[in-house]
Amino acid sequence: MRQCEVLVIGGGPAGLSAAIEAAKAGAQVVVVETNREVGGQLVKQTHKFFGSSRHRAGTRGIDIAKILRKQCEDLHVELKVNSLVMGIYADNVVAIDEKKSLTEHNIERIQAKKIVISTGASENSIRFPGWTLPGVMGAGAIQTMCNYHRVIPGRKLLMIGSGSVGLIVCYQLMQAGAEIVGIVEALPHINGYAVHASKLTREGIPIYTGYTIKEARGKERVEQAVIAKVNPDWSTVPGSEIVLDTDIVAVGAGLKPLIGMAHMSGCEFVYDKALGGWAPCHNKNMESTHKGIYVAGDTTGLEEASTAIEEGTISGIAIAESLGYIPKDKAKTLKDEGWERLAGLRSGFKGEDRVKAKMKQLNRYDEVMKGGK
Amino acid sequence: MKDNLRDDELVCRCEEVTVGDIRKAIQAGARDVTEVKLRTRAGMGLCQGRTCELLVQQIICRELGISADKAGFSTPRTPQRPVTFGTLGGDGFDK
Numbered sequence A: 001m002r003q004c005e006v007l008v009i010g011g012g013p014a015g016l017s018a019a020i021e022a023a024k025a026g027a028q029v030v031v032v033e034t035n036r037e038v039g040g041q042l043v044k045q046t047h048k049f050f051g052s053s054r055h056r057a058g059t060r061g062i063d064i065a066k067i068l069r070k071q072c073e074d075l076h077v078e079l080k081v082n083s084l085v086m087g088i089y090a091d092n093v094v095a096i097d098e099k100k101s102l103t104e105h106n107i108e109r110i111q112a113k114k115i116v117i118s119t120g121a122s123e124n125s126i127r128f129p130g131w132t133l134p135g136v137m138g139a140g141a142i143q144t145m146c147n148y149h150r151v152i153p154g155r156k157l158l159m160i161g162s163g164s165v166g167l168i169v170c171y172q173l174m175q176a177g178a179e180i181v182g183i184v185e186a187l188p189h190i191n192g193y194a195v196h197a198s199k200l201t202r203e204g205i206p207i208y209t210g211y212t213i214k215e216a217r218g219k220e221r222v223e224q225a226v227i228a229k230v231n232p233d234w235s236t237v238p239g240s241e242i243v244l245d246t247d248i249v250a251v252g253a254g255l256k257p258l259i260g261m262a263h264m265s266g267c268e269f270v271y272d273k274a275l276g277g278w279a280p281c282h283n284k285n286m287e288s289t290h291k292g293i294y295v296a297g298d299t300t301g302l303e304e305a306s307t308a309i310e311e312g313t314i315s316g317i318a319i320a321e322s323l324g325y326i327p328k329d330k331a332k333t334l335k336d337e338g339w340e341r342l343a344g345l346r347s348g349f350k351g352e353d354r355v356k357a358k359m360k361q362l363n364r365y366d367e368v369m370k371g372g373k
Numbered sequence B: 001m002k003d004n005l006r007d008d009e010l011v012c013r014c015e016e017v018t019v020g021d022i023r024k025a026i027q028a029g030a031r032d033v034t035e036v037k038l039r040t041r042a043g044m045g046l047c048q049g050r051t052c053e054l055l056v057q058q059i060i061c062r063e064l065g066i067s068a069d070k071a072g073f074s075t076p077r078t079p080q081r082p083v084t085f086g087t088l089g090g091d092g093f094d095k
């Protein structure tokens, strides 16, 4: 079986940053990515980044992906694309399904001294009559189709959810030529950034706050959506229904950490709404409760690309340290700097809740390692 | 969602499990996502629960009046995404 020092599962900003730090220090690193290109969510983010990043706010996501990839290549990190990690097994063995062509696959097992799980997140679904009709799909998936594969899945789009993802995807679909028939938001106010929302309202796109989707109708696929005013207990107000002609119902209902790999490794989890639900807990090295397995980015709590980069960086340094590539004191300084930057990033949007939730993860780690329950 | 939790609505589309099936499982004693999965197959499909996990959690919370952190989460198994038998059984495996 093939051996390697560091194996990274998922080539998004978190995984690439971990790879860069570990490789910089001298470790041999393999990044396994199921898509045909590394970059994770960034490969479709054509907008300039909002938020707090110390140096990358204002840069487009796609360009950040290119920068990270170039750094990996310069450091001779092996980027194994079209390769899906099927599972993690005993003694840090992972099984990989590599797509050689449309019909040809190759299965390989690699045993690694250290593993980084940086598999990102998956989109939340919501259930309403008709939610399984073709044409109902995740907002993020639509963004991938539009910005990466250059396909618009429909002509008339209704967005459910006015968070930043929903707003950005609407704007980009509009630029790509689709009609946005409206944005539905159950909260009494818009959930994302006001700058993004006003770009849409200026174009005359209605934002229905205090509404929810009641039903999607259609024979073979979505043809109509029924929306209605929503009560605090999620029941709808009779008589408030509006019927909209649409062929795409986009669901922008948030994301949750993709924790399958961490679960298979036997990591311990904590629940916190602020981070998208269940996520593996870890220590200040980003090491999970399974020794030698590290977690970074959205997989350990839904945040941003900037925080994913910092968490990945810290894990890469910690790994290099434990493999003997960085002396302890130097590693400590570098990691402390990383945590300081993270604290800075978490002072912004919904920052306080995230800080609390992250503390909970660190505390839970300590509890588990002390043998508590 | 109060007014549209209809028994005939699909929750797990991979395994075609409905709201009614999940309610029955809960009535039979299921208390979290895994126990619902063992009784109904919700979460055992192609997507290994990525689509239905949250919906199952919500129904459990509502039916039992508990918070989400008590309802557990889906526990995907190998392979975590679909892999063909040809790939698994073929001679592609390393020695």
Ligand SMILES: Cc1cc2nc3c(=O)[nH]c(=O)nc-3n(C[C@H](O)[C@H](O)[C@H](O)COP(=O)(O)OP(=O)(O)OC[C@H]3O[C@@H](n4cnc5c(N)ncnc54)[C@H](O)[C@@H]3O)c2cc1C
Pocket (backbone or CB within 6 Å): A009, A010, A011, A012, A013, A014, A015, A032, A033, A034, A035, A038, A039, A040, A041, A042, A045, A048, A049, A050, A051, A083, A084, A085, A086, A118, A119, A120, A121, A140, A143, A164, A165, A168, A169, A296, A297, A298, A299, A303, A304, A305, A306, A307, A308, B080
């Ligand atoms: C529409 C939208 C707009 C956003 N805008 C911003 C913004 O302006 N600013 C900001 O800071 N953040 C933004 N974000 C958030 C940001 O994109 C994410 O927080 C960030 O990409 C998380 O990085 P990650 O490395 O943890 O995960 P991801 O970027 O999701 O990468 C995970 C990678 O792992 C791979 N993978 C998963 N499972 C496997 C497996 N089993 N085997 C192999 N590979 C696997 C995936 O294919 C993927 O490439 C936005 C997100 C969305 C959806």
Ligand code: FES
Pocket (backbone or CB within 6 Å): B011, B012, B013, B014, B015, B042, B043, B044, B045, B046, B047, B048, B049, B050, B051, B052, B053
């Ligand atoms: S929707 Fe339930 S397993 Fe896929």
